[in-house]
Amino acid sequence: MTEDPRPPAAPGKPAPLLPADSGRDRPLFAVAAILVFLACLAALGARGAWTVADGWMADLSGRMTVQILPVDGRDTGADAAEAAGLAQALPGVRRAEAGTRAEAEALLEPWLGGDGLPADLPVPLLVDIELAAMAPATAADLTAALEAAGIPARVDDHARWSEAVVRTARLARLMALGLLALIAGAAAAVIAFAARASLAARQSVVDALHLVGAQDGYIARLFERRFFVLGIRAGIAGAFFAFAIALLVTYGGPGQSEGFIPVWSFSLWDGAVLFLAPVLAGLIAALSARLAVASDLRARW
Structure with missing residues (x-):
């Protein structure tokens, strides 16, 4: 009996105990990718709103505004210039600049139109004051200096606006965290049902x-590995589409940061969000998957 000259066949790769089922996996993959996409958009939008709120807080907390009231018999422009000089002399003030009538009319243009205002219309002028970072001047100090000089003025330290911005920023952050928690819960429920x-x-x-x-632990780990791979793949797809939408909004839409619209700008935090999503x-x-399978196995045996 002659020997077979062919070398023995190499042992094949063992088949997985839980082979992929494309018929069931495709719909689950699509749902998971959509949930990751929505979560990424919510996280990026929350980061943009967070950045805008921080910028508003920085602007409001470091500035004060003096409104020079028009009074018969007084030169409002001269009062504004004198108020700027008094403010500049106070400790804790970095810069004080008096506004002009043209600048005041530009602020009124959205409400009164752009055809020009009558020359005899009394228009209050503004003095923009930038405070020092260390030991800034207070509204009481500035008010006392203006009253001592007899300048009819009203001082606004933006405290009311700061409180509104803080409340809005806190609400936006809570809503973003709540939305992310809901999306994560929905994803967990879908995966548990599929498992x-x-x-x-x-x-x-x-x-x-x-x-x-x-x-039971060994069997549960089989399902755990299978759904971990599926989650990674769905996460990559969802993060990619979120990245594409963010690019479209940033570079393909109208001007950024108009009013209350959050700024879409890519930074290290954006990259971290998209990288961590999968x-x-x-x-x-x-x-x-592990918790759902382990629970069913305990109930069965």
């Missing part, structure tokens, strides 16, 4: 593993 359906579809394989001595999606999917 239970996958467990039921592979009941014969699970029973065979249990008969040969596999523990990892977090994979971890949420793995944990949800």
Whole structure:
């Protein structure tokens, strides 16, 4: 009997115990990718609103405004210039600049139109004051100096606006965190439902593993690894589309930061959000699948 000259065939790669099921995985992949996409948009939008609120707070906390009131028999422009000089002389004031009538009329233009105001219309002038970072001057100090000089004026330290900005920023942050929590909960619920359906579809394989001595933890880890990979893939897809939408809004839309619109600008934080999204999606999917499968296995045996 002659020997077969062909070398023995190399052992094939063992098939996975839980092979992928494209028929069930495709819809789950799409839903998970959409949830990651929405979570990324919510996180990027919250970061933009956070940045805008911080910028507003920095501007309001470091400035005061003096409104020079027009009074018969007084030169409002001269009063504004004198008020700027008094403010500049106070300790804790970095800069004080008196506004002109043309600047005041430009501020009134959105309400009164751009055809020009009558020359005899009394228009209050503004004095913009920039405070020092260390030991800034207070509104009481400035008010006392203006009253001593007899200048009819009203001092605004922006405290009212600062409180409104703080409340708005806090509300925006809470809403963003709540939205992210809801999306994460929805993703966990979808993955748990899919893991239970996958467990039921592979009941014969699970029973065979249990008969040969596999523990519940080992079986749960099989589902955990499978859904972790699916979560990573869905996270990459969702983060990519969120990145594309952010680019479109940043460079393809109208001017940024108009009014209360958050600024979309890419920074290290944006990159961190988009980079961590697939990892977090994979971890949420793995944990949800493991808990759901372990719970069903305990109830079955």
